Amino acid sequence: MGILEIVIITMVKILIIVTIMLLTVSYLVYFERKISAWTQNRVGPNRVGYAGLLQPFADVFKLLLKEDIVPDVANKPIHTLAPILALIIAFGTYAVIPIGPSINLFGHEIAMVVADVNIGILYVLALTSIGVYAITFSGWSSGSKYSLLGGVRSSAQMISYEISMGFSIAGVLLFAESLRPLDIVASQSGFMWNALIQPIGFVTFVVSAFAETNRLPFDLPEAEPELVGGYHTEYSSMKFAAFFLAEYANMIIASALIVTLYLGGWQIPYIETLGLASWLTISLQVAGFFVKMGALLFFFIWVRWSLPRFRYDQLMNIGWKVMFPLSLINLIWAAILVMLLN
Amino acid sequence: MAKKKRMKDLTLLERIYLPEIAKGMALTFQNMFRPSFTMEYPEVKFEPPASYRGRPVLALEENGEERCVACGLCSRVCPALAIEVQAAETEREKERYPEKFEINMLRCIFCGFCEEVCPEEAIIMSKDYELAFSNREDAVYGKDKLLTPVSVLKDRIEFLRQYK
Numbered sequence: 001m002g003i004l005e006i007v008i009i010t011m012v013k014i015l016i017i018v019t020i021m022l023l024t025v026s027y028l029v030y031f032e033r034k035i036s037a038w039t040q041n042r043v044g045p046n047r048v049g050y051a052g053l054l055q056p057f058a059d060v061f062k063l064l065l066k067e068d069i070v071p072d073v074a075n076k077p078i079h080t081l082a083p084i085l086a087l088i089i090a091f092g093t094y095a096v097i098p099i100g101p102s103i104n105l106f107g108h109e110i111a112m113v114v115a116d117v118n119i120g121i122l123y124v125l126a127l128t129s130i131g132v133y134a135i136t137f138s139g140w141s142s143g144s145k146y147s148l149l150g151g152v153r154s155s156a157q158m159i160s161y162e163i164s165m166g167f168s169i170a171g172v173l174l175f176a177e178s179l180r181p182l183d184i185v186a187s188q189s190g191f192m193w194n195a196l197i198q199p200i201g202f203v204t205f206v207v208s209a210f211a212e213t214n215r216l217p218f219d220l221p222e223a224e225p226e227l228v229g230g231y232h233t234e235y236s237s238m239k240f241a242a243f244f245l246a247e248y249a250n251m252i253i254a255s256a257l258i259v260t261l262y263l264g265g266w267q268i269p270y271i272e273t274l275g276l277a278s279w280l281t282i283s284l285q286v287a288g289f290f291v292k293m294g295a296l297l298f299f300f301i302w303v304r305w306s307l308p309r310f311r312y313d314q315l316m317n318i319g320w321k322v323m324f325p326l327s328l329i330n331l332i333w334a335a336i337l338v339m340l341l342n
Numbered sequence: 343m344a345k346k347k348r349m350k351d352l353t354l355l356e357r358i359y360l361p362e363i364a365k366g367m368a369l370t371f372q373n374m375f376r377p378s379f380t381m382e383y384p385e386v387k388f389e390p391p392a393s394y395r396g397r398p399v400l401a402l403e404e405n406g407e408e409r410c411v412a413c414g415l416c417s418r419v420c421p422a423l424a425i426e427v428q429a430a431e432t433e434r435e436k437e438r439y440p441e442k443f444e445i446n447m448l449r450c451i452f453c454g455f456c457e458e459v460c461p462e463e464a465i466i467m468s469k470d471y472e473l474a475f476s477n478r479e480d481a482v483y484g485k486d487k488l489l490t491p492v493s494v495l496k497d498r499i500e501f502l503r504q505y506k
Contacts, residue, residue, distance in 0.1 A: 038374040043382065203360070306370040307363060 026056035068237040073143030083242035086134035090249035096120035100286035120181040142234035150230030160319035165208035167327035171201040171334035185265030195262040201330035209254040216304040255296035392501035395467040399490040409464035412440040416456035424449035
């Protein structure tokens, strides 16, 4: 393949992924509101378009048309940089997550992942760590005590949970013997899903993912009752929307990561034995990936509307005294399994 | 010293969180399938019970006569000074009628004192709760807006006879 072809194919992939992401993000907001309404026996948005389906667009237009207010005491360059950083990181992470098996199009073998990187998982971990900066910057540069507290909380929380997250992933890597997402998916063929093999690691990873995405029950950085809006208190208009989008994009990435690492990625167990046409198999597998992801997203929202927020010391206790040892135990368990199976 | 036992110590299972979380999540999941309580207002309207105190109105008999004799008690008792009555005389049996009867809905506090004090059962709190107006002049309701046929107010009149 020539350079030009690679560039064109990658561009098309990026376009598709970004479109999917933006659409999912906007409808995630819609479903967040709908599910919250259902759990509270309400109706939810139902005025804009059929059953409120155009509500996300109305929201976006509202935010676009609002005045962009920057506080006088804010550090303006960093105040502007923070939401951009948040968005770039949120969307950038998705590049390494495979949504399906490779397909053959016009004589080209095309992998259904934007960048097939050898160190994909490392890349994800690195980028999510940078994600802390977006929040810390926004908290620090706003020149408001609420924002600052939110930013500090967020960085402390993310650093503590990154560790148990990393150790949970280590167990997965032991099985896959690779950092490449495609290999990790391939290592979970059949029912060898990591969620079933190492359930402790699965639970620690999911909990850490909740903490990493700042979702309830770990949404201390934006705890409304105590911090007004947390790190984005001083943001308005499109900058606020950027944080909002980034939060939901992070949720999508977290669930895509969980699917890739623990739920067998795009694989549907034993679908090869059915003897379907290859195009049908592939589209079923891609659909399978999105169904798994959708179920996890529903789980994220469902948790948010069920559980109360942890207190800050409880959060740190769980992070260091519970999640960290548990992920270590999981690592040992995975190592023993690898030794026995080989 | 033995460790003080709290009113309700958590058991090990409760301290692991996960089973309790599962319980809570099951509850919210069940709620997703329950019917919603929302009344979608402009389409579905709330029908208040007879005890509801909405906009005060003047009762109009079936034969087109107004009950009010313009005694002015309502105006006297009104704590918000919302009611203005001007009496005039007629040849009819009741001899007096309100030439002008105005309720300023910006002032009315829906206390229902006027209704309670009325000797003729003429001023009655209706079930009307849609009271939007766009300027101050519209907020002063004259006789044209206040006079309401008794048949509409039946519920409230029965309620008053029973409980007043």
